[in-house]
Amino acid sequence: MNWDQNDPYKEFRRQQAVIRQAFKNPVREWKRQQQALENVLNISMRKMMKQQREFKSLMESPFRDLQEQHLQLLRNMKPIADYLNQQQDIIQRSFGTLPKLLKKASKDFEQYKKLMIKLNFPPHHDMDYKDFKGIYEFYIANGEEEVEEKIYQLILNNYFDSKIKSYYENWKTIGWLDKRIAILDESITNYLEGRYHSAISTLLPQIEGIIIERGNVTGYVSQKEMKRLGEEVLKDTGSFSLDDAVKLFYIDCVLDSFKHGQIIKSPLSRHAILHGADTKYGYKMNALRCILFFDYLILKLNGVNRNLDS
CATH class of the missing domain: 1.20.5 (Single alpha-helices involved in coiled-coils or other helix-helix interfaces)
Structure with a gap:
């Protein structure tokens, strides 16, 4: 198929x-x-x-x-x-720890300022407060006579003549002090040559002059107004500021009032010296008081001036 x-x-x-x-x-x-x-x-x-x-x-x-x-x-x-x-x-x-170190440093600093105030001396930025460590406690425990001379010598050794000259050289660089430079030069020269009465009486009026001038005050200036102006300049409240102690020196020592025939309490009373009541003010430590306070004041006023100019 x-x-x-x-x-x-x-x-x-x-x-x-x-x-x-x-x-x-x-x-x-x-x-x-x-x-x-x-x-x-x-x-x-x-x-x-x-x-x-x-x-x-x-x-x-x-x-x-x-x-x-x-x-x-x-x-x-x-x-x-x-x-x-x-x-x-x-x-x-x-x-110890950093906070403890700062606390201790602050305590030493405050004791240094208290000691300067007790001795009627203006603390100054160019003095190492650590040099005074322990002196304040000794001062309180033993009294003024035991340590006063030692402290004064410590201060004098720190502010040697070349350092004082350097302060004056700095003053010469400040424009608004030009008209006073001849007066300041005479005061510093008198200090360096041992004429302490002249050094103080020449410089002391300039303190009042620059405070009033930089405060732009005119006319009659009272004691109360001078204190206010000083407080305005010395107003820093920082932990390590000297302003509060310097302000006390200015008010209690420089602006200290007096009456003729009575005991003069301040070693650097502007009124007692310039009114002829104090005749024992002319010694080196007192002249140094005046110079260091003036220098501190100049630095403060010049700082204010730079801020205003800027």
């Missing part, structure tokens, strides 16, 4: 074969195009990814260098930090 002749699906299968053959070439071409497109995309993606990696590496490199420099700095700083910590430990074991 011939199956090909009697196969009812023969023609159908032939047509399917023709159809499949017709689709082979387009499908093959489509696959080829897909593969080509995929290759193109792969190359582009690889290029893009490579560029991204290069950009990332470029961006990270400075940060890596910076990080390495930072780590190197930390490594270099470690010995210094260890040393500072060691020194801090030594200081703390020897003296």
